[in-house]
Amino acid sequence: MMWSYILKLVILLPLVCGLLIGCLYAWRKLEARLPRQQGERLVQVKETMMLAPGLRLAVVEFEGAKLLLSVSRTGVTLVDKAAR
Numbered sequence: 001m002m003w004s005y006i007l008k009l010v011i012l013l014p015l016v017c018g019l020l021i022g023c024l025y026a027w028r029k030l031e032a033r034l035p036r037q038q039g040e041r042l043v044q045v046k047e048t049m050m051l052a053p054g055l056r057l058a059v060v061e062f063e064g065a066k067l068l069l070s071v072s073r074t075g076v077t078l079v080d081k082a083a084r
Helices: 002-033
Strands: 043-052 055-062 065-072 075-083
Touching: none
Parallel strands: none
Antiparallel strands: 043 055, 055 065, 065 075
16 A cells, blocks of 8 residues: 555656646746737727627727727727827
C-alpha cells in the first residue's frame, strides 16, 4: 500500500513540476505577442445607449469630431457628425 503511494509520488511529482516549468516558459515566450496599451487611441467610444434589442446608438470621437452611429445586427450606420 505504501509502495504504491511512493511510486505515484515519484512519477507524478516530476510530471507536475515539468508541466509548471513548461507553462512558465511558454508564458515568457508568448507574453511579447500580447497587445499592450499603446498610448492615446485615435477612436474613443464616449457613450452607448440601447434603443431596442439588437439596436443601439453610440457616440464615437474620431480626430476631434463626434460621430453618432446606429449599431445593429446588420451593420453600422452614420446618423450624424458634429465637429468639435
